[in-house]
Amino acid sequence: MFRNIKIFQATISLPCVLFGFTMFLAGILVNHLSTPSKQLPCQDNFSDKVLPIEYRIKKESHVYSQQLMPAQNFINQNLILTKSWKTIRICLVTSAFAGPTPHGGVGVAFHALAMHLAEATSSSGEQLFSVSVLYAAHPWYGRGDKNKWVAFYAMRKIQFIPLEAAAEKFYGPKLVVRSYNAMETLRQSEASFDIISFHDHMGLGYFTLLMKRQQLAFTNTVILLQGHGTLRWSDHHNFRPPKDHNTLAYYYMEQKAMEWADVRAIPSHYYFSWLQGPESRFNLSLGVNIYLQNLIYPLPSDKQQLVAFKAEHFAFFSRLEVRKGLLVFLEALAQMSPSQLKHISFIGPSVKIGKQSSSDLIQSTLASLNWPNDKYTLCLSFNSNEAQDYLERTKAVAVIPTLGDNSPYTVLELVSRQIPFITTTAGGGIELIEISETQRPFVISPEDPEALVAAMQIASTKGIKNFRAKQPFSTSYNMYIGALRALIDKQHRMDLERKTFLGSTITTKYSKKEVLVGITSYNRPHDLQRAVKSIVSQTYPSHLMQVVIVDDASSNPLMNASFDNIQQILTEARLNHSLIRNKKHKFVAKTRNDILRLGKAKGVDYVCFLDDDDQALPEMVKNFMRVASATDAELLTDFSDNFDLAGDYDNMKFSHRSLAVGNALSHNLFINNFGKANFCVKPARALEIGGHDDKSYDANSPFVDWSFMVRASMANMKFEIVPMPLYYYTKESSGSILKNRKGRNDIYRGQFKITQDVVKHVPDNLRDFVFYCRYKLGQPVVEADGLY
Numbered sequence: 001m002f003r004n005i006k007i008f009q010a011t012i013s014l015p016c017v018l019f020g021f022t023m024f025l026a027g028i029l030v031n032h033l034s035t036p037s038k039q040l041p042c043q044d045n046f047s048d049k050v051l052p053i054e055y056r057i058k059k060e061s062h063v064y065s066q067q068l069m070p071a072q073n074f075i076n077q078n079l080i081l082t083k084s085w086k087t088i089r090i091c092l093v094t095s096a097f098a099g100p101t102p103h104g105g106v107g108v109a110f111h112a113l114a115m116h117l118a119e120a121t122s123s124s125g126e127q128l129f130s131v132s133v134l135y136a137a138h139p140w141y142g143r144g145d146k147n148k149w150v151a152f153y154a155m156r157k158i159q160f161i162p163l164e165a166a167a168e169k170f171y172g173p174k175l176v177v178r179s180y181n182a183m184e185t186l187r188q189s190e191a192s193f194d195i196i197s198f199h200d201h202m203g204l205g206y207f208t209l210l211m212k213r214q215q216l217a218f219t220n221t222v223i224l225l226q227g228h229g230t231l232r233w234s235d236h237h238n239f240r241p242p243k244d245h246n247t248l249a250y251y252y253m254e255q256k257a258m259e260w261a262d263v264r265a266i267p268s269h270y271y272f273s274w275l276q277g278p279e280s281r282f283n284l285s286l287g288v289n290i291y292l293q294n295l296i297y298p299l300p301s302d303k304q305q306l307v308a309f310k311a312e313h314f315a316f317f318s319r320l321e322v323r324k325g326l327l328v329f330l331e332a333l334a335q336m337s338p339s340q341l342k343h344i345s346f347i348g349p350s351v352k353i354g355k356q357s358s359s360d361l362i363q364s365t366l367a368s369l370n371w372p373n374d375k376y377t378l379c380l381s382f383n384s385n386e387a388q389d390y391l392e393r394t395k396a397v398a399v400i401p402t403l404g405d406n407s408p409y410t411v412l413e414l415v416s417r418q419i420p421f422i423t424t425t426a427g428g429g430i431e432l433i434e435i436s437e438t439q440r441p442f443v444i445s446p447e448d449p450e451a452l453v454a455a456m457q458i459a460s461t462k463g464i465k466n467f468r469a470k471q472p473f474s475t476s477y478n479m480y481i482g483a484l485r486a487l488i489d490k491q492h493r494m495d496l497e498r499k500t501f502l503g504s505t506i507t508t509k510y511s512k513k514e515v516l517v518g519i520t521s522y523n524r525p526h527d528l529q530r531a532v533k534s535i536v537s538q539t540y541p542s543h544l545m546q547v548v549i550v551d552d553a554s555s556n557p558l559m560n561a562s563f564d565n566i567q568q569i570l571t572e573a574r575l576n577h578s579l580i581r582n583k584k585h586k587f588v589a590k591t592r593n594d595i596l597r598l599g600k601a602k603g604v605d606y607v608c609f610l611d612d613d614d615q616a617l618p619e620m621v622k623n624f625m626r627v628a629s630a631t632d633a634e635l636l637t638d639f640s641d642n643f644d645l646a647g648d649y650d651n652m653k654f655s656h657r658s659l660a661v662g663n664a665l666s667h668n669l670f671i672n673n674f675g676k677a678n679f680c681v682k683p684a685r686a687l688e689i690g691g692h693d694d695k696s697y698d699a700n701s702p703f704v705d706w707s708f709m710v711r712a713s714m715a716n717m718k719f720e721i722v723p724m725p726l727y728y729y730t731k732e733s734s735g736s737i738l739k740n741r742k743g744r745n746d747i748y749r750g751q752f753k754i755t756q757d758v759v760k761h762v763p764d765n766l767r768d769f770v771f772y773c774r775y776k777l778g779q780p781v782v783e784a785d786g787l788y
Contacts, residue, residue, distance in 0.1 A: 066272075066276060066284045066285055066289055067289070068266055068269060068272050068291040069288065069289055069291065070290075070291055071290050071291055071292050071479035071480070071482065072479065072482075074288065074290050074483055074486055075482040075483055077486075078486035078490040079485055079486040079489055080489045086488075087126070087128065088128060088129050088130070088194050088195060088484060088485065089130045089132075089193050089195070090117060090129055090130070090131055090132070090193065090194065090196075090197065090484070091133070091134055091186065091193045091195070091196045091197070092110050092113065092114055092132070092133045092134070092197050093133075093134040093136060093182055093196060093197065093204060093205065093208075094106065094107070094110040094134070094135065094136060094198075094199055095137045095199070095201070095202055095204060096110065097110055097111055097114075097133060097137075098110075098383065099143065099144070099149055099152065099153075100137070100141045100142060100143065100144060100149050101137065101142050102142045102143055102382070102383040103142070103319070103348070103384075104319070105228065105294075105409035106199050106201060108384050108413075109226075109294045109295070109409055110133070110226075112297035113294075113295055113480070114131050114133055114153075114158050115297045115298075116295055116297055116299070116477060116481075117129040117131045117484075118131045118157040118158050119157075120481055127157075128481065128485070131157065131159070132158070132159040132161055132192075132193070133153065133158055133159070133160050134163055134182060134185060135149075135160060135162050135163060136163045136178055136204055137163075138162035138163050139162070139165070143383075146162050161185075163178070163181055163182060164185075166184065168641075168654070168656065168657045169655070169656040169657070170656055170657050170658075170659055171656050171658040171659060172658070172660065172661075172673070173246040173249055173250070173661075174246070175202050175203060175204075175249075175250050175253070176659050176660075176661055177659060178202070178204065179202075179203055179205070179206045179207045179208075179253060180207050180723065182204055182205075182208065183211060183723065186208055187208075187211070187217050190217055193221055194221065194222065194488055194491070195222045195223075195484065195487060195488070196223050196224070197223075197224040197225075197226060197265075198224070198225055198226070199226050199228045200225055200226065200227050200228060200230050200254055200257065200258050201229055201230060201231065201234075201254070202231065202250060202253075202254070203250050203253025203254040203256075203257050204257075205223065205225060206253035206254075206256060206257045207723045209223055209256070209257050209260040209261060210256070210260070210662075210721070210723050212260070212262075212500075213500075213502065213504075213630075213631070214626070214627045214630050214720065214722070215500075215506060215507060216626065216627065216722070216723075216724075219500075219506060220491070220495060222263065222491050222501070223261055223262045223263075224261065224262065224263045224265060224487070225258055225261035225263070225264050225265070226264075226265045226267075227258075227264060227265065227266040227267065227271055227272070227275070227406065228406060229271070230251070230254040230255075230258075231247065231250050231254060232251045232254065232255075232279075232280060233271075233274065233275075233279075233280070233404075233406075235247075236279055236404075237322075237403050238321060238322045238323045239322055240322075245667055245671055245777060245779070246667070248666045248667040248670075249661045249664050249667040249673060251664075251666075252661060252662075252663075252667060253661065255280070258275065258282055258284070259282055259283050259284065260286075260287075260502065262287050262288065262487075262500070262501035262502070263287060263288045263289075263290060263487060264284065264287060264288070264289050264290070265290055265292040265483075266290070267291070267292060267294050267406065267428065268427070268431050269291070269428065269431060270406070270427050270428035271406040271407065271427075271428055272284075272289065272291075286501075286503060287501050288501065290483055292476075292483060293407065293412075293432070293471060293476040293479070294407060294412060294476075295473075295477055295480060296412050296413065296416050296473060300415075300416035300417075300473045302469075302472040302473055302474050304415060304416075304418050304466065304467075304468045304469065306465050306466060307418055307465060307466055308463045308465035309420075309463055309465075310459070310460060310461070310462070310463045310464075311396075311397040311459040311460050311463075311464055312341070312342035312343070312460070313341075313343045313344070313345070313394050313395060313396040313397065314341060314343075314344050314396065314397050314456055314459075315346070315396040315397070315398055315399065316329045316346045316347065316348070316399050317347050317348065317387065317391065317398035317399060317400055317410055317414075317421070318348050318400055318402070318408075319348045319349055320348045320349065320351060320362070321351045321353065321358060322403070323403050323404055323405075324348070324405075325400065325401030325403055325446070326353075328401040328403075328446075328447060328448070328449050328452060329452065330366075332401075332449040332450075333365075333366070333371070334365075334369055335449060335450070335453050336453060338369075338370075338371050338372055338375050340460070341375070341456075342375075343375055343376065343377070343394070344375065344376045344377075345377045345379055345390075345396060346359075346362055346376070346377070346379065346380075347379040347382060347387045347390065347391070348380070348387075349380060349381075350380050359380060362378065363378075384409075388413055388417050391414075391417075391419050392417065392419060397419075397420050397421060397422065397456075397459055397464055398414055398419055398421035398422070399421065399452070399456075400421055400422065400423045400429070401422070401423070401444070401446070402423065402424050402426050402427055402429065402446065403424075403446050404426050404427045405426065405428060405429050406427060406428050407428045407429070407431070407432065408427070408428075408429045408432075411429045411432050411433065411467075412432060412469070414466070415432070415433060415467055415469045416469075416473065420442075420459070420465055420466045421442070421466075421467070422444065422459065422464075423442070423443055423444075424443065424445060424446040424448075425443060425444070430443060432469065432471075433468065433469065433470055434467065434468045434470050435467070438465070441455055441458050442458075442459065504630070507630060511625075511628075511629040512544060513605040513606060513625050513628060514544050514545075514546070514604040514606075515545050515604060515605065515606050515624075515680070516545075516546045516547075516548060516599040516602060516604040516606070516607045517535050517545060517546070517607075517608050517609075517610060517621070518547075518549075518592065518595035518598075518599070518607055518608070518609050518610070519531055519532070519548070519549045519550070519609075519611070519612055520549075520550050520552060520588050520592060520595070520609075520612065521549060521550065521552065521554065521559075521612035522551070522552045522553075522554050522585070522612075523554045523555060523556040523559070524556075524612050524613055525554075525559045525561070526558075527613040527730075528549070528559075528562055528566065528612040529562055529565055529566060529569070530615055531610055531611070531612050531613070531614055531615060531616070532547070532549070532566050532570065533569065534610075534614075534615040534617070534618075534727075535547055535575075535610070536569060536570070537616075537618050538619075538621050538622070539618050539619055539621075539622050540621040540622045540625065542573065542574060542575055545575060545576070546577065546602065546604065547570060547575050547576070548577065548578040548579075548580065548595055548598055548599075549563075549566065549578070549580065550581075550591045550595060551563065551579075551580065551581045551582060552582050552585055552587070552588070552591050553582045553583060553585040563579055563581075567579060578598070580594075586694075587699065587700040588704055589692035589693055589694040589700070589704050590692075590694040590699075592609060592691070592692050592704070593687075593691040593692050593694050595607060595609070596681075596683045596686050596687055597683070597687065599683035600683040600687060604683065605628075605682065606624070606625070606628065606636075606683075607680065607681055607683045607686070608620075608621060608624060608678070608679070608680040609678055609679060609680075610678050611677060611678065613730045614640075614678060614728060614729055614730065615727060615728040616678070616726065616727045617725070617726050617727055617728070620638075620678075623722055623724065623726060624636050624638070624722060627720050627722050628680070631718070631720050632718065633719065633720035634681065634712075634717045634718040634719070635681045635682075635685075635686075635712050635718065635720070636679060636680045636719075636720045636721070636722060637660070637675025637676055637678075637679040637719075637720075637721050638660075638675055638676055638678065638679075638722040638723075638724065638725065638726040639657060639658060639659055639660060639675075639676065639721075639722075639723065639724060639725040639726070640657070640676045640678075640725050640726070640727055640728070640729040641656075641657050641658075641725040641727075641728050642655045642657070642658050642728075642731050643655055643729070643731065644731055644732075645730055645731065645732065652728075652730070655731060658676070658725075659673075660673045660674060660675040660676065660721055661673045661721070662674065662675065662719065662720070662721035663713055663719035663721070665710075665713045665714070668709070668713070669710065669754075669758065669778070670774075670777050670778050671778070671779040672703065672705075672706040672709075674705075674709040674710075674719075674721075675709070676727070676729070677704075677705035679709075681712075685717060686708075688715075689711055689712060690711065691708070692707070692708050693707050693708075693753055693757075696753065698749040698750070698752055698753040698756075699753070701746055701749035701750040701752075701753055702746055702749075702750040703750035703751075703753065703754060706750075706754060707753050707754050707757065710754050710757055710758065711757045714757065714758070714761060744782065747780055747782055748782050751774060751775060751778055751782060752771075754774075755770060755771055755774045755775075758770055759771070
């Protein structure tokens with residue numbers, strides 16, 4: 001295939017090769033660490049005919065454990081019909097929105113939904129919805145600016161809210177920061193919304209849903225995830241590997257947000273099946289899965305006239321990328337002569353394919369085919385309406401040779417405007433249309449340039465007519481409005497039962513969990529006193545807390561006076577405590593393991609670590625235990641606010657808020673974004689997996705907490721990250737491991753220590769491969785300067 005399109009030639013970068021191999025490795029690890037599951041068969045490729053969509057769904061139903069509930073069934077089960085109306089307050093959170101964002105199905109779909117909801121009224125004229133849109137792509141605007149769109153949508157009864165950059169600086173991948181900022185913005189006005197809706201793309205709802213699942217916020221708000229297409233799904237159908245290790249974090253965020261959602265609105269059976277299939281394996285067993293088609297605005301007529309004509313102009317109509325079938329279209333043109341076609345157009349935004357833009361690829365390919373410049377047009381900046389107007393004005397047949405689409409908005413638009421098109425059997429597009437016998441030649445198999453040539457020739461010689469919608473547009477509208485109303489009625493019943501959509505019981509207590517706070521210290525007497533005072537200031541009940549402090553054979557003579565002061569501070573606070581002085585320096589890994597053994601002997605529920613140069617915020621232990629009670633986590637970590645030390649602690653300057661992702665193991669094998677070092681853990685469980693590495697030759701190397709969390713993750717420990725800063729971290733403090741042990745040898749040994757725990761789970765003949773990938777892609781980088 002694509003024999004004339006020379007873009008995927010021999011210059012594949014080493015990182016791409018390594019990522020491909022690493023994803024293969026990840027598969028091995030998953031199979032090793034997870035309960036074995038039955039292999040799922042590949043979907044048949046219907047290359048010679050179009051099968052009714054009902055047959056495909058029935059054929060594959062035994063593969064996927066969950067089924068989509070028809071919207072009408074959900075409405076019948078949950079909607080309470082009353083004469084009184086309560087306006088439903090809904091916030092749509094999106095990284096694309098028609099107007100500010102000229103292109104893309106997500107933006108058009110969210111815009112259409114917002115407009116319909118803002119205009120929806122009851123039979124007696126009451127407004128059904130109060131609509132807000134949180135625009136997460138701010139400050140980027142494809143057209144106009146913030147002020148223009150705030151005013152524009154205010155006139156249409158929509159509150160347009162740009163996601164302003166928070167005052168704090170952040171450490172973390174771009175989409176992690178965006179998801180966190182969205183959560184914080186929503187949390188500040190949590191009581192203002194009955195429903196919050198995200199798209200699945202980019203994991204935008206990850207931290208909001210994490211907060212709700214942990215019962216820290218949004219308990220009385222319904223969170224709806226709309227299925228438009230994850231990054232993993234898009235990458236898979238564009239035949240491209242993950243861009244970098246951050247992409248693996250985004251994959252994780254998308255998956256967990258989808259799995260944790262109260263409700264998932266999925267517009268195609270195809271996409272719902274794909275999410276649960278072998279390429280993604282999402283667990284969608286909790287919450288509610290509803291089949292809801294996207295809406296067109298304004299609402300089109302349900303009666304589409306059939307108009308037939310012989311085609312002279314064909315227009316590729318989609319984003320100019322591989323998944324949309326651009327290469328298939330170019331290959332089809334390579335099999336035709338310019339004299340056979342009056343004109344061709346390419347309508348859609350240009351993207352990168354390989355190392356060049358898709359618009360450059362089109363022009364270079366057509367030049368190589370000697371295609372005259374006046375016989376083709378590139379339309380790269382049209383918005384949705386402008387593109388459809390162009391198709392109508394030029395009497396073009398749209399060509400959508402997709403390799404995989406969820407529920408393509410372009411199909412709905414073309415059907416509503418009665419514009420004929422050629423498409424494929426791939427994805428959920430064919431679920432949207434009625435296909436008569438005379439229209440079957442225009443629904444072809446994917447990745448088949450010859451079939452596309454044949455369809456274009458039939459359209460030119462015998463004519464083509466437009467498709468009709470399989471489900472009336474008015475039905476889709478009524479289903480959406482009814483389903484949102486039914487969600488509120490269901491939420492009200494669950495509030496009375498103190499239950500969540502995921503089946504958990506809502507709790508407001510921390511179940512009297514006993515906590516041992518362990519602090520290890522070495523030669524930092526003043527820092528240690530500050531850390532201890534922060535523990536004394538905890539809001540968690542003091543009778544449920546114990547403190548143990550281990551001085552790791554400090555040589556600083558001031559430590560004696562510091563211990564005397566600490567003894568007095570803890571006694572006056574009536575905190576049960578133990579002060580231990582090591583005779584020999586053990587290093588932090590051994591002292592932490594000693595604290596774990598002490599915690600197990602005392603029978604506490606959790607051991608929470610704090611370094612002596614850190615300062616716990618007053619709610620730290622309380623918030624850890626709130627999440628522990630809601631989730632039964634075995635390991636909990638958090639974020640930190642990081643400070644630069646300018647002379648002394650009275651002159652500390654805020655640097656940034658350090659975010660993390662949580663238990664995204666594939667991502668965290670390359671860079672530590674598990675969470676911070678002041679984690680809480682069930683001591684018996686920690687010792688069961690060997691605790692911290694304190695026995696190997698590399699035990700005293702950096703990355704002590706990172707190494708432990710890799711080990712914990714690979715042991716399937718129940719892992720939770722509390723998405724808020726719970727302590728102050730001092731950067732580059734005197735005596736810190738990362739300050740004193742950051743040379744090449746130390747970094748190499750720390751990376752080696754982590755990788756040793758990974759290779760225990762792979763065959764021996766893959767050990768060198770794992771080490772190679774880890775050193776080539778891990779952060780911080782260890783430079784390779786070997787002789788051969």
